[in-house]
Amino acid sequence: MSKPSITRNRADRPSSDFYPTPEHVTEALLQRERFRGVIWEPACGCGDMSRVIERHGYDVRSTDLFDRGYGAAGIDFVMETELDPKIGAIVTNPPFKLAEAFIETCFRLDVDKFAVFQRLSFIEGRGRYRRIFKNRPPARVWAFSQRVTLQPAGERGERRKSGFMAFAWYVWDRPTWEKPGRTTELHWIGDE
Numbered sequence: 001m002s003k004p005s006i007t008r009n010r011a012d013r014p015s016s017d018f019y020p021t022p023e024h025v026t027e028a029l030l031q032r033e034r035f036r037g038v039i040w041e042p043a044c045g046c047g048d049m050s051r052v053i054e055r056h057g058y059d060v061r062s063t064d065l066f067d068r069g070y071g072a073a074g075i076d077f078v079m080e081t082e083l084d085p086k087i088g089a090i091v092t093n094p095p096f097k098l099a100e101a102f103i104e105t106c107f108r109l110d111v112d113k114f115a116v117f118q119r120l121s122f123i124e125g126r127g128r129y130r131r132i133f134k135n136r137p138p139a140r141v142w143a144f145s146q147r148v149t150l151q152p153a154g155e156r157g158e159r160r161k162s163g164f165m166a167f168a169w170y171v172w173d174r175p176t177w178e179k180p181g182r183t184t185e186l187h188w189i190g191d192e
Contacts, residue, residue, distance in 0.1 A: 037088020
């Protein structure tokens, strides 16, 4: 008798990899990091992250490739070539399969600071190390000490005590990636 699977297979995944960001995840970042200028959330979904950022007093530009009832739809972030000069930072939870492309776009757009919410295991991998982390390491990684529950859109409800995957905020800022001998600081987001 085989054990039942506790993970979703690719066929069960929501279309476009859409998992709204729980409010406490964005709150944790904003309690630890400061941003300047307008913040662009390029994978805004139904506005979960953008609303929290606005509550913290920031102006937010919310866009998404898909129309989920919030922000400007039809904006393919990875195809963007110019950054609005008002944008001082990008804060986002991109689809997992597009995380590297989103990070490369942030560098290409030459934004001063950006934060990407991703699985903690995103830091692994020889290829990713060569493509991203070796020459442009994040300034800080904020690892959640408790696993975060991400529910597919439409399956919202009471938050489970603990999810199945470990997550972190990866934060890049210009002074760090332009400085020779740069290192990444590792911090934890506890149970507070």
